[in-house]
Amino acid sequence: MDTVPEAKVLILTTFEQDDYVFGALRAGASGFLLKRTRPEDLIAAVHTIAEGDCLLSPSVTRRVIDRMAQQPVPDLTGQARLADLTQREREVLSLIARGLSNREIAAALFIEESTIRTHVKRVLLKLGLRDRIQAVIFAYEAGINQTLTTSGEPRPRAAGP
Numbered sequence: 462m463d464t465v466p467e468a469k470v471l472i473l474t475t476f477e478q479d480d481y482v483f484g485a486l487r488a489g490a491s492g493f494l495l496k497r498t499r500p501e502d503l504i505a506a507v508h509t510i511a512e513g514d515c516l517l518s519p520s521v522t523r524r525v526i527d528r529m530a531q532q533p534v535p536d537l538t539g540q541a542r543l544a545d546l547t548q549r550e551r552e553v554l555s556l557i558a559r560g561l562s563n564r565e566i567a568a569a570l571f572i573e574e575s576t577i578r579t580h581v582k583r584v585l586l587k588l589g590l591r592d593r594i595q596a597v598i599f600a601y602e603a604g605i606n607q608t609l610t611t612s613g614e615p616r617p618r619a620a621g622p
Contacts, residue, residue, distance in 0.1 A: 469510045482521055492516040515594040545587045553580040558600035
């Protein structure tokens with residue numbers, strides 16, 4: 462039996478409202494661009510999404526990061542799922558959550574970019590995530606930005622009220 466390739470979804474809209482952005486991402490969109498995107502950037506985005514990567518408009522990326530940074534309580538089920546990751550995979554996930562590219566992560570960890578691609582694939586597989594966007598959302602919902610440093614060690618809590 463022939464297999465049908467999985468459809469990739471790129472949202473192109475004039476609406477930049479949080480509920481549209483997060484609803485689309487949770488529903489499985491691999492990209493979210495605004496209609497003011499230049500035609501050549503739109504064509505590049507279609508190719509990026511078709512290759513299995515994900516993409517957000519810069520203003521949308523900022524909104525996603527801002528909203529995820531405001532998450533008050535980490536999802537403890539996400540913390541439990543982190544136990545399936547190796548120390549290095551946790552480091553990679555933490556750097557993905559900060560918005561770093563594979564090249565930037567490789568430079569930060571002093572390893573080859575091909576090794577980072579392998580780590581990213583394993584992180585996505587182990588956590589049951591479809592793409593980097595879902596990985597960023599998972600990391601913030603699991604509180605990785607609050608509880609882990611890039612070494613994967615618990616981040617010291619600030620003293621005071």
